[in-house]
Amino acid sequence: MNLEDLWQSTLAEMEVQLSRANFSTWLKQSRLVDKQEGTLYIALPNNFAKEWVENKYQKNLLGIIRNFDNSARKLEFVVAPQHVATTEKLAPIAPRVERLEAHMGLELKIDPETNLNPRYTLSSFVVGPSNELAFAAASAIVNDVGTKYNPFFVYGGVGLGKTHLIQAIGNEVKKKYNNQIRPKYVPSEKFTSDVVWAIRNKRMEDIKKKYRDVDLLIIDDIQFIGGKEKTEEEFFHTFNALYEHNKQIIISSDRPPQSIPTLEERLRSRFEGGLIADISYPEYEMRVAIIKSKLQEMSRILPDEVVDVVAKRVKKNIRELEGILNKILFYQERKQAPITESAAEEIIEKSVQNLSRRVTDGQILKAIAEFFNITVEDLISHNRRKEVVEPRQIAMYLLRDMLELSYPSIGERLGRDHTTAIHSFEKISRDVNKFALLNQKILMIKDMIYKV
Ligand code: ADP
Ligand code: MG
Numbered sequence: 417m418n419l420e421d422l423w424q425s426t427l428a429e430m431e432v433q434l435s436r437a438n439f440s441t442w443l444k445q446s447r448l449v450d451k452q453e454g455t456l457y458i459a460l461p462n463n464f465a466k467e468w469v470e471n472k473y474q475k476n477l478l479g480i481i482r483n484f485d486n487s488a489r490k491l492e493f494v495v496a497p498q499h500v501a502t503t504e505k506l507a508p509i510a511p512r513v514e515r516l517e518a519h520m521g522l523e524l525k526i527d528p529e530t531n532l533n534p535r536y537t538l539s540s541f542v543v544g545p546s547n548e549l550a551f552a553a554a555s556a557i558v559n560d561v562g563t564k565y566n567p568f569f570v571y572g573g574v575g576l577g578k579t580h581l582i583q584a585i586g587n588e589v590k591k592k593y594n595n596q597i598r599p600k601y602v603p604s605e606k607f608t609s610d611v612v613w614a615i616r617n618k619r620m621e622d623i624k625k626k627y628r629d630v631d632l633l634i635i636d637d638i639q640f641i642g643g644k645e646k647t648e649e650e651f652f653h654t655f656n657a658l659y660e661h662n663k664q665i666i667i668s669s670d671r672p673p674q675s676i677p678t679l680e681e682r683l684r685s686r687f688e689g690g691l692i693a694d695i696s697y698p699e700y701e702m703r704v705a706i707i708k709s710k711l712q713e714m715s716r717i718l719p720d721e722v723v724d725v726v727a728k729r730v731k732k733n734i735r736e737l738e739g740i741l742n743k744i745l746f747y748q749e750r751k752q753a754p755i756t757e758s759a760a761e762e763i764i765e766k767s768v769q770n771l772s773r774r775v776t777d778g779q780i781l782k783a784i785a786e787f788f789n790i791t792v793e794d795l796i797s798h799n800r801r802k803e804v805v806e807p808r809q810i811a812m813y814l815l816r817d818m819l820e821l822s823y824p825s826i827g828e829r830l831g832r833d834h835t836t837a838i839h840s841f842e843k844i845s846r847d848v849n850k851f852a853l854l855n856q857k858i859l860m861i862k863d864m865i866y867k868v
Pocket of ligand 1: 540541573579706738
């Protein structure tokens with residue numbers, strides 16, 4: 417039996433033993449690449465799949481293989497992208513992964529003092545008609561903190577650059593004034609959970625100190641505060657305290673102040689007393705510029721026709737644009753050849769379909785359970801074993817990321833309170849940028865969600 421046949425027969429057996437999703441996630445792209453003495457070399461497309469198959473299926477695989485070839489003694493697992501024929505050719509891949517990881521690690525260290533992510537800068541923010549005013553205000557604020565445009569309220573749809581722009585202001589201020597002006601960034605849900613915690617533990621003074629002892633307070637996604645009385649109350653007082661001392665306040669929201677129905681009138685009129693700017697959908701030229709600037713940041717190249725295809729097709733969300741761009745680059749890297757227009761079209765088509773297909777919370781939990789080889793009950797249980805803690809955190813992260821559920825409803829779904837949901841979401845959001853492996857897991861789970 418040649419290697420190809422041996423492997424096909426082995427996989428056919430495994431396919432019967434595993435669920436469809438598990439089989440296609442872990443083994444479908446595996447190959448038997450070599451046999452030396454009694455050792456069989458099995459290639460998997462990435463490090464995570466390699467470790468997984470090695471730990472979970474090694475024994476099983478060897479058992480099956482030995483039925484077909486009793487000279488097999490041992491399995492070795494290697495990472496190899498598709499279409500690389502032998503293990504010798506694999507060497508150059510390792511440094512590339514290392515470089516990528518170094519790049520990720522270096523780039524994304526969140527400053528614990530200010531909570532700012534240094535990746536967001538004004539110079540990496542592409543400016544066009546859709547965000548010109550917001551950008552001009554941001555630049556003016558950096559030069560004139562607390563006096564001009566205070567408060568600054570910026571609003572716009574999902575993935576259009578609000579978080580990027582307001583964090584960039586914080587980063588520029590920090591740099592320019594050599595830490596003399598202290599910025600602080602906080603998502604409004606974190607503010608809310610801090611207030612709830614302080615009330616429960618009678619530590620209101622801590623909160624006052626934490627948020628009033630800054631020179632530039634940046635609150636992201638304020639729409640989530642609306643309707644939470646105590647939090648609004650505390651925010652109002654924080655707002656006034658800062659404002660009276662000429663401290664700068666920056667707020668973002670997915671809609672203008674008058675469209676947050678639950679927002680208290682007095683807060684709304686405070687916001688309206690400053691500068692309000694919106695960010696709308698980028699037009700074609702700007703989408704091209706954004707793609708080119710991302711390529712440059714990553715030192716990558718794409719054919720012009722492909723840039724054009726992406727810019728023409730992905731219009732309403734820059735985060736989505738980045739996601740598709742990454743997929744295309746990943747594809748190109750694996751093929752080790754420039755991607756064609758039609759291959760790019762296909763990737764876009766698939767992603768857009770996936771994005772518009774409605775996913776349910778049940779599907780997400782099921783896919784995660786299946787991926788980690790545990791049950792949905794394990795996810796919801798109070799079990800604290802390591803094997804279920806991370807999957808549970810990922811579950812909370814994905815419920816938020818994919819369905820935009822509120823923290824209280826995520827908590828409820830998993831039998832936890834909302835602070836646990838916030839904590840998990842924040843932890844995974846942070847880690848996913850730091851650890852390539854976690855990122856890989858999450859990409860694979862997402863794929864699986866769309867497959868089942
Ligand atoms: P929002 O907070 O509005 O949902 P983000 O600020 O998180 O959106 O932006 C989503 C992604 O798009 C981020 O990776 C961000 O860096 C990128 N992005 C958004 N606007 C721009 C822009 N004008 N130039 C470059 N990158 C941008
Ligand atoms: Mg945001």
